Amino acid sequence: MGTDSPSSLAAMTPIARRPLHEAAIDRLRDLIVQGELPPGSRLNERVLAGQLAISRTPLREAFKLLAAEGLVDLLPNRGAIVAPVDAVRIGETMAVMGALEALIGELACANASDGSIAEIRALHFEMRAAHARRDLAAYFRHNQAIHLKLAEAAGNAVLALTYRQLNANVRRVRYMANLSPERWDAAVHEHDAILAALAARDGARLKALLSDHLAHKTASVLAALTEGLVKAAA
Amino acid sequence: MGTDSPSSLAAMTPIARRPLHEAAIDRLRDLIVQGELPPGSRLNERVLAGQLAISRTPLREAFKLLAAEGLVDLLPNRGAIVAPVDAVRIGETMAVMGALEALIGELACANASDGSIAEIRALHFEMRAAHARRDLAAYFRHNQAIHLKLAEAAGNAVLALTYRQLNANVRRVRYMANLSPERWDAAVHEHDAILAALAARDGARLKALLSDHLAHKTASVLAALTEGLVKAAA
DNA sequence: TTTTTGTATTCTGCATGCAAGTTGTAAAGG
C-alpha cells in the first residue's frame, strides 16, 4: 500500500508535521502529569533545558503554555514551579468538569457518529480487559481515552478542549495513589451503564450517569489526594 | 514590623508587582479583544515588537499565552494570526459557557457573600444608568463586569477562570456590532430578574434565568457575527 | 546563641544573532 517515494528518503520526517521542539514540551507535560516532577518542585530553566536537550527560549515558552493549562505556576522573577495540587483546587476543577460532562452527555447522544460510538465501545472493552488483568496503568489509560473520546464525540471542539485541559490537572492526582478494589469494580460497572446509555442515545440518562460517575471519582480522587499528602508528609 | 525604610524612596514601584513587560501583552490582548487587530490578521513578530516597544522574545511568549486562551492561532513556521472568529466556534463557546453559567448560578446562590451581592447590585444599577444614557460601551463594560463578578461570587476559582477565558473570545464579537434596541431592553429586564433571583438566593431560578439569558445572547451574537461578516465582505 | 547585615552566587528576564523554512517574483519552458 503506502509506498512513499523509495528514492530519496532523506528529508522524510513522517511524524513531525510540527516544526519545533514541541515534542520536548509534550515530554515536559508528561513529566508533570505523571508526577515525575512532583507538585511544588522548582523548574530550573538551565537544568531542565539541559535534560530536555533544548534551549532556554523554547522552554520558557513551554512554561507559559503549561501555566495557561494550570500545570505550572509562574512566580515573578522567581521562575516556575510545578503547580501544587491542593484539595480545594482539585475539588473546584472536578465541579467544573461535572458541568462540562453533563453537556458532553447530552451532546454526545445527539451528535455522536456511529463510528465514534463504536470506537468508544472498543475502548470500553479494552478497559475491561485491563481491569480483568488488574493492570491499573492500562486501565487508567483506557479510561482517560474513553472520556476524552466521549468529549470529542459531542461534536463541540471548544468543549472537548476545555475538558481536556481541566482533565490534565486532575490526572496528576490519579497517578499518586491506587484505587480501592471495590471502587474499581464499581467504576467499571458505571462505565457499562454509561456505554449502554450512549448506545441507546439516551441523553438524560447518560447525563445522570456521568454526573454520578464523576461524583464518585471526585470522592476517590480527593481521598487519594489526602492520602498522598499524608504520605508526602511522612 | 513592616516599617520599610522611609529614607530611600527610590525603587518604589507601587503598581507593578509584576516584573516583566506583561503590561505589553495585556495591551496586545486588548488590541485583539477590541478588534483593533481584526480576526485573521497576521501578527508579524518584528513590527509588533516595535509597536509594543518590547523585544521579540517576550512577544513570542505572549503569543503562546494568547494561543492557550484561544485568541491567536499559531501556524507552524508561519507565525501567529489573530484567531478567526467563525460562527461555529463562537456557537460552541457559548454552549460551553451555558453549562458553566448554570453551575455559576447554583454556586453563587449558595456561596456568594452578601458583600458580593451588594457589589453586583451596584454594578447592575451602573449598567442600567448606561442603558438609560444609551451608552453602549459603558453598558457592555458593566455587563461584562456583572457576569465576571457573578462567576467570582460562586466561590470556585477554576470556574471563574475558565469562564473568563471563554468570555474573552466572545467579547470580540460584541465589539463588532451593535445591539437592536428591543434586544437591549429585553436584556436589561433579564438582568433585573437575574439580580432578583440572586438576592433571593434562588439557585434553580437563577440557573434558568441565566440559561435563557445566554440563549438570547447567543442568538444576538451570532446575528451580529453574520452581519459583521457580511459587512466585511462588502 | 540568635539576629542582622553585607556580599557573592545563582537565576530569571530580555535582547540580539544566526540558520532553517516559507513566500513572493520573475524567468524559462510548454
Next chain:
DNA sequence: CCTTTACAACTTGCATGCAGAATACAAAAA
C-alpha cells in the same frame, strides 16, 4: 497565454549573551 521552476527577500524558530533581581551564605553585632 499558462505552467513550472529557480532565486531572492523575508520570517520564524532557536541559541546565546548580558543586566537586574532574588537567594544563600557568612561575618559581625546584640
